Amino acid sequence: xxxxxxxxxxxxxxxxxxxxxxxxxxxxxxxxxxxxxxxxxxxxxxxxxxxxxxxxxxxxxxxxxxxxxxxxxxxxxxxxxxxxxxxxxxxxxxxxxxxxxxxxxxxxxxxxxxxxxxxxxxxxxxxxxxxxxxxxxxxxxxxxxxxxxxxxxxxxxxxxxxxxxxxxxxxxxxxxxxxxxxxxxxxxxxxxxxxxxxxxxxxxxxxxxxxxxxxxxxxxxxxxxxxxxxxxxxxxxxxxxxxxxxxxxxxxxxxxxxxxxxxxxxxxxxxxxxxxxxxxxxxx
Numbered sequence: 303x304x305x306x307x308x309x310x311x312x313x314x315x316x317x318x319x320x321x322x323x324x325x326x327x328x329x330x331x332x333x334x335x336x337x338x339x340x341x342x343x344x345x346x347x348x349x350x351x352x353x354x355x356x357x358x359x360x361x362x363x364x365x366x367x368x369x370x371x372x373x374x375x376x377x378x379x380x381x382x383x384x385x386x387x388x389x390x391x392x393x394x395x396x397x398x399x400x401x402x403x404x405x406x407x408x409x410x411x412x413x414x415x416x417x418x419x420x421x422x423x424x425x426x427x428x429x430x431x432x433x434x435x436x437x438x439x440x441x442x443x444x445x446x447x448x449x450x451x452x453x454x455x456x457x458x459x460x461x462x463x464x465x466x467x468x469x470x471x472x473x474x475x476x477x478x479x480x481x482x483x484x485x486x487x488x489x490x491x492x493x494x495x496x497x498x499x500x501x502x503x504x505x506x507x508x509x510x511x512x513x514x515x516x517x518x519x520x521x522x523x524x525x526x527x528x529x530x531x532x533x534x535x536x537x538x539x540x541x542x543x544x545x546x547x548x549x550x551x552x553x554x555x556x557x558x559x560x561x562x563x564x565x566x567x568x569x570x571x572x573x574x575x576x577x578x579x580x581x582x583x584x585x586x
Contacts, residue, residue, distance in 0.1 A: 332479040336472050340487070343469060347574070348427040348450060348487045349411060349566070351404060352503050353434025353494030354397070355460075363398035367391040400494050400526055401437040403559050407492065407525075408441025408449075410563045416447055422574060424489060425450060429480075430462045430471065434494040439465035452480050481506060489574060490521045490566055493553075495529040511552050512545075521569040522553040523562050530555055 312318050319327065358366070370391040374384050408426045415424040426442035428435035430451025442449035443465040451466035453473045462471050474480040485507060493504045504524075510516055524530045539545045556562050 329476060329479060332474055332476055333482070336483055339469075339472075343448070344421075345425055345448070345450065345470070346487065347422055347424050347489045349424050349490045349492065350484050350488045351408065351426065351428045351434060351438035351492050351494065352496060352500050353400070353404060353437075354496035354500060355429070355431045355433040355435060356497070357397050357401045357433035357437070357495070358394050359437070360395070360398040360402050363391070363395040367395050397495060400529075401434060403525060404434050404437035404492075404494050405441035405444070406559050407562050408438045409445045410441075410559070411566060412442040412445035412447035412449075414563075414567060416445065418575070420575075424570060427452065427484070427488070428466075429453065429499075430466050431460050432463055434496065436463035436465060437494075438492075439463055443467075452483055454480050485510065485516065488520055489518070489570060490523070492523045492525060492562065492566075494525050495533075508549075508552055512549055519573050521566065521573075523565065524553050524555045525557070525562060527555050527557050 309315065313327070318324055367388070370384070370388040374380055374388060377384060411424065412426055418424075425448050426438050427450040428438040430439070430453035435451070439449045439451060440463070448467045448470060449465065450470045451462050451472065453460060453462050453471065454477060455473060455475050462473075472483070474483075481503065484503065488507075491504075491507055493500065496504075504522075507520070507522065511520060511522070536545075536550055540547050540550065554565055556565065
């Protein structure tokens with residue numbers, strides 16, 4: 303470095319900002335920047351959709367199944383490899399039903415929310431990637447509503463789906479900061495079939511509600527009875543005495559978009575759009 307050169311100020315020094323010593327600054331940035339931008343766009347209330355990033359849109363899953371069937375036809379015999387490919391395609395089409403349901407529920411909630419008077423509108427929020435997250439953003443976009451994507455940096459880059467409002471794409475390094483923003487503005491949570499990530503997010507929210515950490519009330523819907531009843535035996539948790547039966551009232555299971563929408567609308571109106579609900583808003 304020559305005598306006429308100066309090092310950059312610390313907050314403009316990439317080497318320092320990426321260092322272990324600057325971790326607190328990075329964490330603070332993942333709170334301050336989203337907070338500033340959400341306020342700018344007057345986002346106060348969200349409905350969060352969780353679910354598998356691996357789910358395909360029905361039109362894509364149908365094409366894959368047709369291709370698998372065509373391969374079997376052309377082969378003239380059913381090998382194990384071809385049978386496995388067909389089974390995977392059939393399961394993908396079965397899961398794609400929930401993609402369609404997530405998109406429709408998101409669209410209906412957004413249309414209802416856009417018709418509300420006053421300052422409170424419920425904005426659809428997802429993890430911003432593909433699958434069920436894409437479906438949620440896609441439904442809101444179809445209703446011409448704003449929609450949020452809280453994306454996370456992963457070892458293999460995770461693309462943001464095209465349906466997230468461009469001004470409301472957020473990218474996080476820290477999972478716990480992403481989770482904070484999922485919960486902080488959420489007025490309801492809808493959980494579709496998903497894997498480890500979905501389970502992690504869902505159980506964290508259920509734990510927060512169980513322990514009354516959020517002062518607000520937050521309805522939770524588990525969508526897809528067949529999936530949830532097979533994957534998680536909630537009744538066994540009660541039998542073993544590790545949760546109280548009343549804890550199962552934290553969530554509501556359904557298979558119907560109509561039922562989910564009716565439940566959500568009734569809960570949100572009661573909790574947040576009545577005089578008593580407006581007082582509840584002040585606590586969040």
